[in-house]
Structures are given as structure tokens and as C-alpha cells.
Amino acid sequence: MNIVKTVNGEETTLAVEGRIDATNSKELQDAIIGSFQTTKNLVVDFEKVAYVASAGLRALLLGHKTAVSKSGVMKLIHVNDDVMEVLRMTGFQSALHIE
Amino acid sequence: MKHRKLGMKALAGMSFLAVIIAVTTCLTIDIRYKKERMSEYNNMAFSYARAAAEYIDGDRVLSYIQTNEEDDYYRGIRNFLEISQRQTDLEYYSVFVPYENDLVYIWDVGDEEGVRSLGYHEAYMEGGKEAVSAVFCQNPPQKMSITRDETYGYIASAYSPVFNSAGDPVAVVGVDLSMPGIRRGLFHFLMAVILSVFGVIAVSMGAFYVFIRKNIIIPIDRLNKAAKDMVGSLEGEDTFHVEIHTGDEIEELSESFAQMNLELREYLKKLSAVTAEKERIGAELDIATQIQADMLPSIFPAFPEREEIDIYALMDPAKEVGGDFYDFFMVDDKHLAMVIADVSGKGVPAALFMVIGKTLIKDHTKPGRPLGEVFTEVNRLLCESNKEGLFITAFECVLDLSTGDMAYVNAGHEPPFIAGRNEGYHVRSVTPQFVLAGFEEMTYETGELHLAPGDRLFLFTDGVTEATNTAEELYGMERLELVLCANAEKNPQELLQTVKQAVDEFVGEAEQFDDITMLGMMFRKKKDNLTLRAELASLETVTDFVNRFMDGCGYDNKFQTQIDIVVEEIYVNICSYAYPDGIGDATLELAAEGDRLTLTFTDSGFAYNPLEREEPDITLSAEEREIGGLGIFMVKQIMDEITYQRIDGKNVLKAAKYTEK
Incomplete structure (x- = not known):
């Protein structure tokens, strides 16, 4: 997994590439939590994410909760069908901001 | 009847030969004998004729013709002639004087009628004159003339001249022999000859037939029978036996037969050995076929x-x-x-x-x-x-x-x-x-x-x-x-x-x-398994193993991604909770059969049934959501069947998914 971080004013964008599994979800989680230390809003670009397991979902949920606690917003963009199916299955589709 | 032919043929042949021999023999003997007898008769007749001619006094003969008187001399001569005629086979014994046209008898003796008295004139018989004229000389022929005459019958005549003291012929002595008498004698002889010849031939033929039968026909019959028996008993015990000691070609033939019998038996023995060999080869080929069939795996199902x-x-x-x-x-x-x-x-x-x-x-x-x-x-x-x-x-x-x-x-x-x-x-x-x-x-x-x-x-x-x-x-x-x-x-x-x-x-x-x-x-089914230390660091090994397994099974990407998630969730679960001290193995078995993919996870950790875990409420808002419990929840969502069993101190979690459901 590879994460490219770009900061644009109050918004940080994390472009994630690769598989998000139990071995690397901590990395994503740290990147997400870390972003809220500098900016209020976070955009997570999943265009190049083909796979997300529950560990990745936990990172997203934690990120969402952090955003809420900091009155910020976390958005998921460019989610492909397979990952969307996982989000739908777990109810994250409605719980998270997905564009 | 067939086997009697040879005897009949021999007999017929011999008969033919015998007849020819007999006829030839008889003819030869007959001709030869006849000639000799006739010569004897000839000599006898002439010797009587000459004897009488010399005995009679030529000077007195003519006087009897002139006087026609019988005297003592005349009667003496007649007596002599009569005795001579009676003692011999002579038909007639006569003395006559030949003239130009007839002849005049002086003496004549004989048994039959036609005996003439002194001075009787008689005409010549046919050819008689020539015969008498030929005799009327110094050296008359010494061959009898044969004539047939109504008065005298069938006779042979010998003539001899009577000379006077001057040496001139004056009369003729005629000696007549009866031809039928001669012939009868010859015929009797011929009959005797024929009888004896045929008798001898018949006896020798019989003997010859017996000989042939004993030496040829019977041995050949024996050989024939032995040959027939031999053909019938070639495959059985050797009973061939012929006793033939003729010392000739037939004995040789019987020896050849005996030799042939031996060689035939030898040949048959070899033949039966060859046949047995062929049968043995056939039987061995059958075995070879069986061995060949046995070499090919032929028990089905082959791998139950x-x-x-x-x-x-x-x-x-x-x-x-x-x-x-x-x-x-x-x-x-x-x-x-x-x-x-x-x-x-x-x-x-x-x-x-x-x-x-x-x-x-x-x-x-x-x-x-x-x-x-x-x-x-x-x-x-x-x-x-x-x-x-x-x-x-x-x-x-x-x-x-x-x-x-x-x-x-x-x-x-x-x-x-x-x-x-x-x-x-x-x-x-x-x-x-x-x-x-x-x-x-x-x-x-x-x-x-x-x-x-x-x-x-x-x-x-x-x-x-x-x-x-x-x-x-x-x-x-x-x-x-x-x-x-x-x-x-x-x-x-x-x-x-x-x-x-x-x-x-x-x-x-x-x-x-x-x-x-x-x-x-x-x-039917693709099956693979992987056993490894249950630790998070090996997650990639596990997912690689699973993905490699699924490649070529014809699953679509979504199906494979979902299976990836399931494998990860369960494996991570085992790594995280099964072994309190963090050391232990996990085994994953995959099986693809038809449209069903089965995952079986086994670990030796403490008994734990993840299916009993309370499910998270996915309807809650993100703020209210718990962090844990999502993994197993997703597994249940994705898989069509899932069971947990504790077997032999092991946790066995089995999950299956169908491609077309």
C-alpha cells in the first residue's frame, strides 16, 4: 500500500494505492488520524484501492469519528464497485461520506 | 472281392500260358512223332516188300500167269506171305505183274475183302500205274504212295521189284498198310501226349498257384492288413508286426513297411510335440494377454x-x-x-x-x-x-x-x-x-x-x-x-x-x-491446503496461496475479492485470538468443486466459536458504531454456508460460497 498525502488549505487529501489489509491498515489509520492534527477536513481517494478488509474499515471508522470530534469532515471518493460492496455490506455506505 | 483279384489274375495268366505251352508241345510232339512213325512204317513196308521180292524166284513167276496153275512152290510162297501178313500189321501182301493197262495178281493175301486170286486182272488205282512204273527198275524209290480207293480204302503202299536170274524185273511185291490204322495209332499217341501234358501242366499250375499264394498273395494280404492296422493305431501303442520270410522283394517290402511304420511314428511324435508346443505357446500368449491386462490399472474407481x-x-x-x-x-x-x-x-x-x-x-x-x-x-x-x-x-x-x-x-x-x-x-x-x-x-x-x-x-x-x-x-x-x-x-x-x-x-x-x-x-475438485505459523506477517503468503488457487477456476474479480476478505478476516482472527502466547499453527484448506468453493480453517488454539459473537448493528451511525466485530460479520455476509466445529481439540471453521447464487 502506498499513500500520497497532499494538503490544500483546511483539507488534506490522501490518495491510497493498493490493498488495505490487516498488515497495513495501521499505516492508513495513522495517516488518517495524523491528518486531523493539521487540517479539519480529509478526503480519502480510493481510486486505486482494489481491496479493503475489516481492518481498513476500522481505520475509516476511527477517522470518521475523529473528524466528527474535531467538527471536520472525512470524505471517501472514487470508491470502486468491489470496495463499495464491502461498504454496503457493513452499513458503512450510509454511515460514511462517500462521493 | 478286391483282394482276391491278384490270385485270379495269376491263375488266368498261368492258364493262358499253360494252354499255349500245351498246344505247342502237343503240336510239336505230334508232328515229330507222326514223321518218325511214318518213316518207320515206310521202312517196315519196304523191308517186307524187299524180303518177299528177294525170296520169290523171279524165273518161275511168269509161268504162273501163263498156266494159272498153283503148284507146291506157289502154295509155299502163299503160305509164307500169309504168315508174314498175319504176324504184322500189313493190310495186303501181294505179288503182281504190271502191264500196260492193268496188272495181274500172282499172290495176294490180306484180312479184308478184295483179296485177289491168281491171274486176276485189275485196273490201276489212281496214280497206281505211275507208282508201279517208277518201281519197275533197278533202283526203285523207297517212299510209300498213299491212295484212297473205293475198293481198298485209305492205304499206304510200298512196292519192290522181283528180278529174274537175268536181273530184269518181272513182277512187283506190293505191301499195303491201312492208313486209318496208322492214324488211329497216331491219334492214341497224341491223346496220351495231350493228357499227360495237360496233366503235368495242371499239376504244376496248381503247385505254382499254391506257391504264388504262399509267397506273394498271402504276404501281400498280410502287409495290407498290417498297413491298415498301422494307420489305425499310429497314435497308440506300436502293434505293427509282419512275419514275412519269403527272402525276396516282398520281404524287402515288408521291411520297408516296418521302417516306414517306425519313421511315421517318429514323425507323429515330433508332430505331436510341435502341436503341444504350439498349444503351449497359445496358452502362454493367453497368460501374456492377462499379464498385459494386469499391467494396466483396471480397478475402478481407481482412487476412491x-x-x-x-x-x-x-x-x-x-x-x-x-x-x-x-x-x-x-x-x-x-x-x-x-x-x-x-x-x-x-x-x-x-x-x-x-x-x-x-x-x-x-x-x-x-x-x-x-x-x-x-x-x-x-x-x-x-x-x-x-x-x-x-x-x-x-x-x-x-x-x-x-x-x-x-x-x-x-x-x-x-x-x-x-x-x-x-x-x-x-x-x-x-x-x-x-x-x-x-x-x-x-x-x-x-x-x-x-x-x-x-x-x-x-x-x-x-x-x-x-x-x-x-x-x-x-x-x-x-x-x-x-x-x-x-x-x-x-x-x-x-x-x-x-x-x-x-x-x-x-x-x-x-x-x-x-x-x-x-x-x-x-x-472434479481442486483441493489444496496450507499450514503455517499463525502470525499476521504471513497474511500475504496466505492471500497469495488463495489467489493462486482461485486463478484458473474461472471466478470473477468480485468473487475473488470477497473470498480474499473472508480469508483475511478469519486468518487475522486466528492470529489475534487463537493462541494467547502468540505461537501456534493455522491450516487453510481450499476446495473447488463445481460452482462451490469451500474454505476450511483449522487451528489448535483454545476453543472459540466466532459465529457466536454478537453481531454489530450496522444500522447505527458511524459515531455510535463499535470498532470490532466487523470481520466475522463480513464473513457471514459473504459466504453462503458457514459452520464451526471443535474436533480433536481443534477449531474447524468451514465456509462455502457458490459462484452462481
Whole structure:
């Protein structure tokens, strides 16, 4: 997994590439939590994410909760069908901001 | 009656010969005897004639004619003549004087009538005058004249002149002999001769017949009988025995017969030995056929414990022992090898070569060894022991039951048919290489195919496609493909039997020229497992293993991604919770069968049933959501079946998903 971080004013964008599994979800989680230390809003670009397991979902949920606690917003963009199916299955589709 | 012919022939022949001999003998004797008798009669007649002529006094003869008076001398002479005539066979004894026109009797004596008195004039008999004139000289002929006369009958006459003292002939003495008398004597003699000749001949013929019978006919009959008995008893005890001691060719013939009997028996003995040898060879060929059949795996199901595969094969040899063979065996726990081959030629040489080929291929097929290398080595070894110029076309493939990868090598053999799951059979073009045992330096390349679970394989020899019917048509690839596709849903055993039946129906009454050999295999289930230390760091190994397994099963991306998630969630679960001290193994077994994929996770950690865990409420808002519990929840969502069992101190979690649900 590879994460490219770009900061644009109050918004940080994390472009994630690769598989998000139990071995690397901590990395994503740290990147997400870390972003809220500098900016209020976070955009997570999943265009190049083909796979997300529950560990990745936990990172997203934690990120969402952090955003809420900091009155910020976390958005998921460019989610492909397979990952969307996982989000739908777990109810994250409605719980998270997905564009 | 047949066997009496020889005797009859001999008898007839001898009779003919005897008659000729007898007739010739009789004639010869008769002629010879007659001549001598006549000469004797002649001499006798003349000697009487001469005796009388000399005794009679010529000077007194004429006086009796003149006087016609009988005196004492006259009576003395008559007495002499009468005594002489009575003492002999003379018919007439007379003395007469010949004149010009007649003759005048002086003395005449005889038994019969016609005895003339003194001075009786009588005319000459026919030819009498000439005969008498011829005699009336100094040297009369000494041959009797024979005449037939009404008065005197059939007589022979001898004449002798009577001379007077002056030496002139004055009268003739005539001696007549009766020819019938002479003839009667001759006839009696002839009769005696004939009787004795025929008697002798009959006796000798009888003796000769007896001789022939004893020395020829009876020995030949014996030989004949012995020969008949010999023919009847040639195969039994030697009872041939002929007692013939004729000391001639027949004895020799009997010896030849005895020799022939011995030689015939010897020959028959050899013949029966040869026949027995042939029967023995036939019996051994039957055994060879049985051994050959036993060499081919023929117990089905072949691997009842292997649910991954269903395999069936059959060989129908054209002759007693065939040159085709098939083989299949497990190279190791995960690899199934299948071979089909056809040795050039037929009968025993092909069968022997087949045994070598089959053994070599099986021996050299080792786990992990590329098939190209196997065939290269087998080819080299076959070339070493191939002076007969035989060769083998062969196809070998080794299927990895855990991956579906199938390595193959094709040495000039027919390409395989492969059918995808729920599809028909199609020829899979595989590049043929050179036949085995053809050329020592040959190297063979390994080819790669892939079978998905549910795929089927059909291997065959040219005996199938080149089966010929009475119209000289070949069965051919098209008919084969049609029958395969029409029966694609059948299991290998049913399929092969159906194909065999179709070929048999096609061939009909025509003779089967080549072995018909087929092998069918269905890759029912792909199965693989992985055991490793349960730790998060190995997650990639696990997912790689799973993805490798699923590749080639025909699953779509979404299906594979979901399975990835399930595997990860369960595996992470085991890594995180099964072993409190963090050290322990986990085993994952994958099985693809039909449209069902089964995952089985086993660990030896403490008993824990993740299915009993309370499910998270996914309707809650993100803020209210718990962090944990999502993994197992997703597993339940994705999989169609999931069960947990605690077996032998192990946690066994089994989850299955169908592709088309």
C-alpha cells in the first residue's frame, strides 16, 4: 500500500494505492488520524484501492469519528464497485461520506 | 472281392500260358512223332516188300500167269506171305505183274475183302500205274504212295521189284498198310501226349498257384492288413508286426513297411510335440494377454479416496496382445500422471515393447521432474534397446490437483480432448514432437495446460479414429467429437463406454484392425491446503496461496475479492485470538468443486466459536458504531454456508460460497 498525502488549505487529501489489509491498515489509520492534527477536513481517494478488509474499515471508522470530534469532515471518493460492496455490506455506505 | 483279384489274375495268366505251352508241345510232339512213325512204317513196308521180292524166284513167276496153275512152290510162297501178313500189321501182301493197262495178281493175301486170286486182272488205282512204273527198275524209290480207293480204302503202299536170274524185273511185291490204322495209332499217341501234358501242366499250375499264394498273395494280404492296422493305431501303442520270410522283394517290402511304420511314428511324435508346443505357446500368449491386462490399472474407481478426480480407461486389443497402453498413477500426493501410448506394430513384439515403454515412463516420472526431461530420458533408453525399429507415440500429462496446472509432453500422439465445465469437448491443439524410440538424440519440451475444477480430459489412440467400417470409412475425429459432445455430461466411465459402443456400432461386421484405447478423466475438485505459523506477517503468503488457487477456476474479480476478505478476516482472527502466547499453527484448506468453493480453517488454539459473537448493528451511525466485530460479520455476509466445529481439540471453521447464487 502506498499513500500520497497532499494538503490544500483546511483539507488534506490522501490518495491510497493498493490493498488495505490487516498488515497495513495501521499505516492508513495513522495517516488518517495524523491528518486531523493539521487540517479539519480529509478526503480519502480510493481510486486505486482494489481491496479493503475489516481492518481498513476500522481505520475509516476511527477517522470518521475523529473528524466528527474535531467538527471536520472525512470524505471517501472514487470508491470502486468491489470496495463499495464491502461498504454496503457493513452499513458503512450510509454511515460514511462517500462521493 | 478286391483282394482276391491278384490270385485270379495269376491263375488266368498261368492258364493262358499253360494252354499255349500245351498246344505247342502237343503240336510239336505230334508232328515229330507222326514223321518218325511214318518213316518207320515206310521202312517196315519196304523191308517186307524187299524180303518177299528177294525170296520169290523171279524165273518161275511168269509161268504162273501163263498156266494159272498153283503148284507146291506157289502154295509155299502163299503160305509164307500169309504168315508174314498175319504176324504184322500189313493190310495186303501181294505179288503182281504190271502191264500196260492193268496188272495181274500172282499172290495176294490180306484180312479184308478184295483179296485177289491168281491171274486176276485189275485196273490201276489212281496214280497206281505211275507208282508201279517208277518201281519197275533197278533202283526203285523207297517212299510209300498213299491212295484212297473205293475198293481198298485209305492205304499206304510200298512196292519192290522181283528180278529174274537175268536181273530184269518181272513182277512187283506190293505191301499195303491201312492208313486209318496208322492214324488211329497216331491219334492214341497224341491223346496220351495231350493228357499227360495237360496233366503235368495242371499239376504244376496248381503247385505254382499254391506257391504264388504262399509267397506273394498271402504276404501281400498280410502287409495290407498290417498297413491298415498301422494307420489305425499310429497314435497308440506300436502293434505293427509282419512275419514275412519269403527272402525276396516282398520281404524287402515288408521291411520297408516296418521302417516306414517306425519313421511315421517318429514323425507323429515330433508332430505331436510341435502341436503341444504350439498349444503351449497359445496358452502362454493367453497368460501374456492377462499379464498385459494386469499391467494396466483396471480397478475402478481407481482412487476412491481422491475426491478430486474421477478417472476411467479401457483398452480393447485387436489381437491377443496389443501394442496400446494407458497408465495413470499418483506421482505424489498432489500430482496425477496420465499416459496413453501406441506402439507401432502388433502382437508380441509390440506388446513386449509396450511393457518396456510403460515401465520406463512410470519409473522416470518423478515429482517435480519436467515431463520433457522424462521423455528425453525414456527415448534415450528405448533407442538403446530397439533393434527392431519399433516406435511409440505417447502422450503424458501430470495434473497438479491443487492448482489444475497440467504439464504434458506429446511424442507424436493424438491431441487430447478437453471439455470445460458445462461445456462440450474440443481438441486441444498440443504441438506434437517426435515419436519415442525413433531417434536417440531427441529432446522433448514440456508443455503447460490448465484445468479448472469440472474440466474433463479425454485421451485416445488412433484405434478409435481409424476404426474402419465395412465401407472402408474411418471413424474420424468429427464423429468422435460429436459423440463426446453429445455425452459431455457423463462421467468418464459412462462416456468411454458410450464412445466404445458408438465405435463398435460404426465398425459393425468389419474386422477390428487396431487396439482401441481411451482414457477419460474428470477434474472434479481442486483441493489444496496450507499450514503455517499463525502470525499476521504471513497474511500475504496466505492471500497469495488463495489467489493462486482461485486463478484458473474461472471466478470473477468480485468473487475473488470477497473470498480474499473472508480469508483475511478469519486468518487475522486466528492470529489475534487463537493462541494467547502468540505461537501456534493455522491450516487453510481450499476446495473447488463445481460452482462451490469451500474454505476450511483449522487451528489448535483454545476453543472459540466466532459465529457466536454478537453481531454489530450496522444500522447505527458511524459515531455510535463499535470498532470490532466487523470481520466475522463480513464473513457471514459473504459466504453462503458457514459452520464451526471443535474436533480433536481443534477449531474447524468451514465456509462455502457458490459462484452462481
